[in-house]
Amino acid sequence: MIELDGLTKHYGDTVAVDDLTFTVRPGIVTGFLGPNGAGKSTTMRMMLDLDNPTSGTVRIDGRHYRQLQDPLTYIGALLEAKAVHGGRSAANHLLCLAQSNGIPRSRVAEVLDTVGLSSVAKKRVKGFSLGMNQRLGIAAALLGDPQVLLFDEPVNGLDPEGIHWIRNLMKNLAAQGRTVFVSSHLMSEMALTADHLVVIGQGRLMADTSMKDFIHQNSRSYVRMRSPERERLLGVLRDAGIHAVAVGDGSLEIDGVPAERLGELATAHNLVLHELSPQQASLEEAFMRLTAGSVEYHAHDGEPHAAPGRPPWPSQPQQPPQPAQSPGPAVAGPDTPRAAGWGADWREKRS
Template structure:
């Protein structure tokens, strides 16, 4: 379990992370989301004692990272896939890590096989593609068979097969009772992988909630109806006091009325329906709606314009204040 309490980071006069407090639970994949510059990478670096907080604390099962003996056997992390000595082979890079943490040499071959790099184990990492570097970084994170794993943008550079593999890997690690904390800009992947979400904006906590609850609270739900008898359908709906909006292609959108009631209504009036479908926004749509006020850069007519709008209105669990470029 990872616990953050009042975690704050200034770089000079710039506030990067603003009193973050949340807990990352074991046994599930927790997604870490926020716009560019929200403070995600800075937060993860402070979890690993790579940056010192200005205020507040991070504890991993009650200890600071620097207090852990043989830390790779406790916490595995991928923050920067290219942070590797380019002159070393994949095997030797992992071997150095293993020897410095008391991990058996045989484990190097095991993780190389797990990530699919056995065939290039003897090649220097400077010739690796981004996808291969990602796999090597994941191998390093898995090397000590740790209880806690942190991944920052783990699918960068991976092909579809690789994305499918890392998605299942993270789910399997969580199913084993491990803590899995992953930051990603790919909303479609987070929707398929994470069960819980931590969302920050401008350095502050925006949401700490389940995936399902996050989407439900921050998106519009409605029912789409389509009928060759649209005018009669509208008359029936209006007669019941139900508002419907025509959106083209003969479709109507209705808010706040269950699909079951609408289907029963159509049946009673012997109306032919070509579509009756409840619609729920995607994670991406919910994320965009919730974080709209904390986005650092907005584009207008193709030209980027820096927009500092100030803290948005509070939502589920607090708001944030990180608008610098390097916060994650």
């Protein structure tokens, strides 16, 4: 369990994290969301004592990180995948971490196998791709078989198979009763992975709720109906005291009435329906709606702005000027992880 109580961080006059209080509970995947600059990375760094809070506290299973003996056996984290000495092999990098935290050498091979890097265990990390670095960072987080895990953008650089693997890994870790806290900007993936959401904006807590409730509270839910007898359907709904809005594609949208009730009403009046579908916003739409006022960096749709002192961007690509041609004959030219597996439980071996 991770507990934050009034956690605050100032950088001069800038408030990066502002009085955050929430609890990350075991047994579920908790997603950590917020716009760029919201304070997510700073919050996660303070959880690991990489940054000191200006005020407030954060505890891992009741203790500060600095009070943990052999901390990798309590909490594992992936914050910056490329923060690895490039001259070391993958196996030696993990071995250094293992030896500094009282973890047996055998655990290195186990986690490399778990993340699918056994075949490159002896290769130097400087030759790794971004996806391979991500897998190595995840291996480091799993090394101590911890009960608490932090992942910051864990799917960066992973291919579709890798994304599917890390999603199932996080779900499996939570199902084992571990605390799993994951930050990501990839909303479609977060919607498939997280059970609970913590959302911050400009350093302040904006939501701490289940995935289902977050989408329900921050989006419009309605039922769409479509019938070849639209006018008669409108009349039936009107007589039942139900307000329907006609939209451009010929369908009707109804708020606040369950689809089951609408279907029963249509059946009772022998109405043919071509569509009866509950509609709900995606996590991305709900997130955008909640955080619209706390976005720090706003981009603009449309054509890019020209830099000062330069001419405006052309609306159409322009051809470079052609050199003048002297008269003469025409010249002919060419046609223009493996699935997640923990291996042996080494904790039993060392007991």
